Amino acid sequence: MRLPLTLIAATLALSACNMPNDAAVVSAPVTDPYVNAAGGGAVYRGDVNAPGTRLPGVDSIAPGTDFAAAGTTVYFDESQAVLNDEGRATLTRQAQWLTQNAAYSAVVEGHADEPGTREFNLALGARRATSVQEYLVSKGVEAGRIRTVSFGKERPASICASEASCLARNRRAVTVVSQSQAGV
Amino acid sequence: MNRRAAISLFGAAAIAPFAGFAQDAPLRIEITEGVMRPMPLAIRFETLGAGDHPDAEALTKEIEDVIAADLQGTGLFEIAKPQDAPHAGFDMTVDYIAWKATDIEALVIGQVAVGDGNVTVRFRLYDVFAGQPLGDGIQFDSPREGWRRASHKVADQIYTRITGESPYFDSRIAFIGESGPATARVKRVGVMDYDGADVKWLTATDDLVLSPRFSPDGRTVLYTSFASGVPQIMSLDVETVSATPLTNDPRAMSFAPRYSPDGTWIAFSRETAGNTDIWLMEVRNPSFAKPVTRGPSIDTAPSWSPDGQHLVFESDRSGSSQLYVMRADGSGPTRISFGEEGASYGEPTWSPRGDRIAFTRQTDTGSSIGIMRPDGSGEQLLSEPGKDAGPSWAPNGRVLIFTRLSGDDQVAQLHSVDITGRNMRPVALNDAASDPAWGPLLP
Numbered sequence: 261m262r263l264p265l266t267l268i269a270a271t272l273a274l275s276a277c278n279m280p281n282d283a284a285v286v287s288a289p290v291t292d293p294y295v296n297a298a299g300g301g302a303v304y305r306g307d308v309n310a311p312g313t314r315l316p317g318v319d320s321i322a323p324g325t326d327f328a329a330a331g332t333t334v335y336f337d338e339s340q341a342v343l344n345d346e347g348r349a350t351l352t353r354q355a356q357w358l359t360q361n362a363a364y365s366a367v368v369e370g371h372a373d374e375p376g377t378r379e380f381n382l383a384l385g386a387r388r389a390t391s392v393q394e395y396l397v398s399k400g401v402e403a404g405r406i407r408t409v410s411f412g413k414e415r416p417a418s419i420c421a422s423e424a425s426c427l428a429r430n431r432r433a434v435t436v437v438s439q440s441q442a443g444v
Numbered sequence: 445m446n447r448r449a450a451i452s453l454f455g456a457a458a459i460a461p462f463a464g465f466a467q468d469a470p471l472r473i474e475i476t477e478g479v480m481r482p483m484p485l486a487i488r489f490e491t492l493g494a495g496d497h498p499d500a501e502a503l504t505k506e507i508e509d510v511i512a513a514d515l516q517g518t519g520l521f522e523i524a525k526p527q528d529a530p531h532a533g534f535d536m537t538v539d540y541i542a543w544k545a546t547d548i549e550a551l552v553i554g555q556v557a558v559g560d561g562n563v564t565v566r567f568r569l570y571d572v573f574a575g576q577p578l579g580d581g582i583q584f585d586s587p588r589e590g591w592r593r594a595s596h597k598v599a600d601q602i603y604t605r606i607t608g609e610s611p612y613f614d615s616r617i618a619f620i621g622e623s624g625p626a627t628a629r630v631k632r633v634g635v636m637d638y639d640g641a642d643v644k645w646l647t648a649t650d651d652l653v654l655s656p657r658f659s660p661d662g663r664t665v666l667y668t669s670f671a672s673g674v675p676q677i678m679s680l681d682v683e684t685v686s687a688t689p690l691t692n693d694p695r696a697m698s699f700a701p702r703y704s705p706d707g708t709w710i711a712f713s714r715e716t717a718g719n720t721d722i723w724l725m726e727v728r729n730p731s732f733a734k735p736v737t738r739g740p741s742i743d744t745a746p747s748w749s750p751d752g753q754h755l756v757f758e759s760d761r762s763g764s765s766q767l768y769v770m771r772a773d774g775s776g777p778t779r780i781s782f783g784e785e786g787a788s789y790g791e792p793t794w795s796p797r798g799d800r801i802a803f804t805r806q807t808d809t810g811s812s813i814g815i816m817r818p819d820g821s822g823e824q825l826l827s828e829p830g831k832d833a834g835p836s837w838a839p840n841g842r843v844l845i846f847t848r849l850s851g852d853d854q855v856a857q858l859h860s861v862d863i864t865g866r867n868m869r870p871v872a873l874n875d876a877a878s879d880p881a882w883g884p885l886l887p
Contacts, residue, residue, distance in 0.1 A: 339764070341718070374854070375806055377790035377833065378654060378879070379700040379713060380758055380765055382675065383720035383742040386697055390718025409674055410697060410715070414652060419626045419853060422810075 321356045327364075327437045330357045334392060336431045339376070341387040343395060351392060354435055355399030364437045365405040368392045371434070372413045373427040374420060385410030385433075392433045471550055471571040471578055473520050473607045482522040483606070485550040486529050486543075487512055489567075492557040500558035507556055507565060507595045513639065514599035514613045517860075518843075519867030520606075524548050534568070540575040548572055552602060562587055565594045569602055579605050592641060593886065600885075610840035613638060616883045617836075617845060618656035618665050619858065621645065622876040626854045633667050635682065638838075638882070640858075640873040646685055653678075658883035659703050665881075666690070666701040666710065677701045677712055690730040700745050703727070704752050704772075711736075711746035711755055711772075722746045722757055724772075736774030745791050748772070749818070750798045756780070756818070758790040765790045767803060769818060780820030783807075791834055794818070797841035800863065804833045804846075813846050815863060826865035834878065839885040845871065847878040 321330050331354070334347035343351065358366060370389030372381035389408035397403045413430070420426035473483060489508045494500040515521040530542035534555040543551060554567035566583035570576070582601055586594040593614055600611030615638045624630040633646040633656045647653050652670040659666070665680045672689070675697045680687040690710070691698035697720075701712040707727065714723045714733070720742045725733035737743040741761035748755055756769045762779065765788040770777035781789040783805065791804045800815045810829035816822055831849035838844070838860075845860045856878035858871040871877075 339760070374831075374849075375811070376765065376788070377745060377758065377804055377806075379744040380742060380760070380790050382654075382697070382699055383713065383715060383744050386715045386720065387718045387742070394718075407694075408718070411652075411670075414629070414631075414654070416627055421852065 321353050321360065323360050325357070327354075327357055327361075327435075330354045332436070333432050333434045335428060336388055336433070338373070338427075338431065339384065340431075341384065341391040343391060348395065351395045352399060355396050355401050358396065358401045358405065358437070361437070363439050365407070365439075366396070366401075367436045367438070368396075368406060368408045369415075369434045369436060370408065370410040371415060371417070371430060371432050373430040374413055374416065374422075375427070376413070378412060378414075382410050382412035385412045388431075388433045392435065396435075471574065471606055482516075482520055483549050484524050484547045485515060485521045485552065485602075486524040486526075486546075486548045487552045487554070488526075488529075488532050489554040489556055490534055492555060493559060496560075497558045500556070503558060503563065503591060504556040507563075507591055507598075508554075510592060510595035510639075511552070511599045511602070514596060515602060517639070517869065518603065519862060519869075520603075521550075534566070538570050540570075540572065543570075543572045544575075546572075550578070550602075550606065552598075554598065558588075563591050563594065565591075565598055567598050567601075569605055592637060596637070609842050611885060612838040612840045612843065614886045615839055616658075616662065616886070617858075618646075618658055618667075618881045618883065619877045620653065620656065620879040622856050622878055623649075633665065633680070634875070634877070635665070635883075636873065640871045643873070643875070646680055646682065647687070655700065655879050655881075657702050657881050660705055660707045660884060662883040662886065666703070668699040668701070675699045677710075690725065691733075698723075702747055704748050705750050706752055709752075709772075711748065713744040713746070720744055722755070722774075736770070736772070737777070747793045747801075749794050750796055754794075754818075756792040756794055756801050758792060764788045765806075767792045767801070767820075780816065780818070781823075782820060783823070793835055793837060795837050795841040796839060800841070802835040802837060802844055804835065813844065813861065815844075824865065826861050826863070827859075827868065832859075834880065836880050836882045838882050845880040845882055847880065 331350035334350050368389040370385030372384045389410055393406045393408050396406055416430040418426050418429045487508055489504050491500050491504040512523045516523050529546055530539055532553050534553055549572050551570040551572055552567055557564040564583060564585050568581040569578045571578045584594040584597050596614035600613045604611045616635050617638055618635050620631045621634045622629055622631055630649045631653050632649050633653050634643050636643045654668040656665045656667040663682055665682055667678055668675050669678045674694055676692055677690045677698045678687045679690050697715040699713050701710050703710055710725050710727060712723055713720050719740055721735045722737045722743045723733050723735050741759050743757055743759045745758040746755045753772055754769055755772055756767060758765050759768050766779055767781040767789045768777045768779050786807055788806045789803050793802050801818055802815050804811055805814050811831060811833055812825050812827045812829045813832045813835045814823060814825040833847050835844045835846040843860055843862050845858055847856050848859050849856050855876050858877050858880050860871055861868045
């Protein structure tokens with residue numbers, strides 16, 4: 261099984277360079293959040309290099325964790341509904357979580373950025389949500405537990421003038437989980 | 445694209461039948477030529493019934509102001525100030541010699557008779573240069589609260605007699621009223637007079653609603669609602685303000701509805717499993733619906749030709765959003781938009797006259813409103829690249845209303861522009877508003 265390993269490596273590299281405050285993290289004094297956390301916090305004692313162990317929150321979801329730890333949102337290129345590596349890694353974790361929490365069902369909300377017409381963006385949001393749904397199904401989640409809805413450009417995450425970095429945050433699909441709504 | 449050639453061709457093609465007047469009538473404005481100098485026009489209304497109704501003079505002034513605002517708003521007329529004109533009265537002979545000494549070319553003399561609960565507005569239009577009346581005098585009777593409509597009817601008559609175009613002032617516009625921040629915007633369907641007066645809200649603020657569209661008779665407004673969790677098409681009776689869903693399949697998003705010109709069909713977009721196609725449903729039997737496009741591309745925003753034989757729509761089948769025309773049964777789709785590289789086109793809407801298709805054009809520098817012929821030739825942009833979208837035609841096909849976003853919080857405002865692009869102005873409305881849909885001329 262060489263493929264999953266390379267995927268994990270790529271995911272680690274990607275999530276590292278996509279940290280929002282890269283520079284700030286590097287220049288700040290090195291502190292260990294687990295040591296300083298109130299009540300001792302959670303400490304990870306596993307061997308990262310040992311086969312079968314994975315860092316929590318990165319490519320595996322520990323049973324009982326909150327869904328948010330998997331990452332709720334994946335992002336898309338302009339006018340595209342194609343999942344990138346980072347998006348696929350997030351969705352792999354979402355699929356794990358959904359497999360562990362069978363009482364939950366999911367609604368995938370597709371969104372678009374401001375450029376483009378209202379109608380086209382509604383259709384594009386649906387395409388993105390479906391793309392996420394199909395990936396989750398391919399990872400073993402029952403199709404009946406995932407519903408899609410598109411908000412087009414009606415519910416942006418950020419208010420943008422026209423900065424590319426801001427618009428990118430609005431081209432997204434957000435997975436929302438809830439109990440007892442399974443079956444659509 | 446050769447813009448100049450397109451404009452002159454348009455001018456030649458636009459000589460419309462001009463009922464009741466000779467083609468060489470001196471008092472005549474050709475809208476298609478783009479008016480550089482507005483025609484000076486004087487409006488004089490006198491009041492009857494002021495003895496019994498103390499507010500009659502004030503009402504006359506309001507009626508005069510509405511007529512003046514309608515005409516001035518076209519960009520074709522300049523309303524003369526009262527002081528620089530000779531004396532005139534409704535039943536007096538017009539002193540043409542005195543009027544010719546002024547700059548004024550057209551003269552409206554009228555009378556407002558205020559009664560108990562009703563008002564009568566009558567007027568005569570005179571051509572100062574020709575020294576004769578232009579058409580017969582006309583009188584409009586109306587209940588007191590209908591004085592605005594009576595004023596619009598008078599202005600419509602004057603506009604039609606001088607331009608030869610169909611009227612449009614006595615019409616209503618459906619729109620989406622917006623409030624709250626862009627990330628959690630509250631939207632509701634409203635209707636207003638074409639000039640922004642008399643706003644009436646048709647939906648509550650708790651459901652996200654989009655894109656209202658009038659039926660050809662103006663009695664029904666279609667819109668898209670998120671109330672059920674999935675966007676569905678609603679049909680709303682404007683008179684009773686009651687809405688019923690036309691679509692309700694929870695696995696299919698339905699949106700972008702538009703009535704056929706005869707009011708018997710609705711073209712709309714329906715999405716299943718991520719793929720959006722154009723469908724038709726019968727108004728009398730909405731559960732009967734059939735697709736007219738197929739395939740993995742996004743096909744949306746259908747709009748009918750005035751004869752009901754064709755649909756223009758937006759599709760990304762070529763890789764980016766472009767405009768296509770097909771027969772109403774879905775056969776013979778033909779791409780009509782071929783802009784520069786990187787330009788995409790959407791939200792097409794066919795002029796009620798059939799001679800133009802308006803659209804929103806998007807490039808790296810922003811979006812703007814434009815028009816082209818139904819075969820794609822003669823493309824003309826009517827606004828500078830910015831955040832303009834969603835054009836809708838006035839009933840006479842000579843003016844468009846659209847949405848412009850501005851400011852840091854993307855506040856939406858309605859603007860109108862004539863087909864020459866010269867007369868651009870904001871619609872006077874206190875609320876932020878988007879997605880305008882111009883209704884028919886009222887009877």
